[in-house]
Amino acid sequence: MTADNKGDSDSETAPRVNPLQLLNVINGETPVQKSLMHVHAVVNGVQVKALVDSGATHNFVATREATKLGLKLKEDTSRIKVVNNKAQKIQKVAKKVPMQIGDWKGTCSLLCVPLDDFDLIIGVDFLLRAKVALIPHFGGLVVLEEKQPCFVKALKTKDGGKGQPEMLLAIQLKKGLKKG
Secondary structure, three states: OEEOOOOOEEOOOOOOOOHHHHHHOOOOOOOOOOOOEEEEEEEOOEEEEEEEOOOOOOOEEEHHHHHHOOOOOEOOOOEEEEOOOOOEEOOEEEEEEEEEEOOEEEEEEEEEEOOOOOOEEEOHHHHHHOOEEEEHHHOEEEEOOOOOOEEEEOOOOOOOOOOOOOOOOOEEEEOOOOOO
């Protein structure tokens, strides 16, 4: 709420928190995670564990998970290239999918691809859209979008991050050429 100089309040303006002040409320020591960063995401109304990957150009969903999430998939001519492998056609794409991570709500596109180890990979496409800063030493990420700033705590791994770091090969998207 804001107040004008007459003492009246404006109930239409939502309260805001400076993202740096948000970080100041995080107290205590956070054990360093030596593994990949996962967060809870709500996609199309369904909660799913998502890998946050700053090396992935786009957001990816496993083929098996796309069905569970009830995504409306459309054909696409794009191709993906995984490090040390040939470029292959993506299966389909879901556009303007409702997504929530922490307090941030918005829409994102998800490329449907065969994934073995992960159901959902959140890449640079989301990181830029929500103005995200990864802060692994605080054990999470900060959404810096002006209207919905928040801190999202990463999920703890089974071994508490004490074992070997998990590995992920980088994925790159190549746009296909449209014929005709």
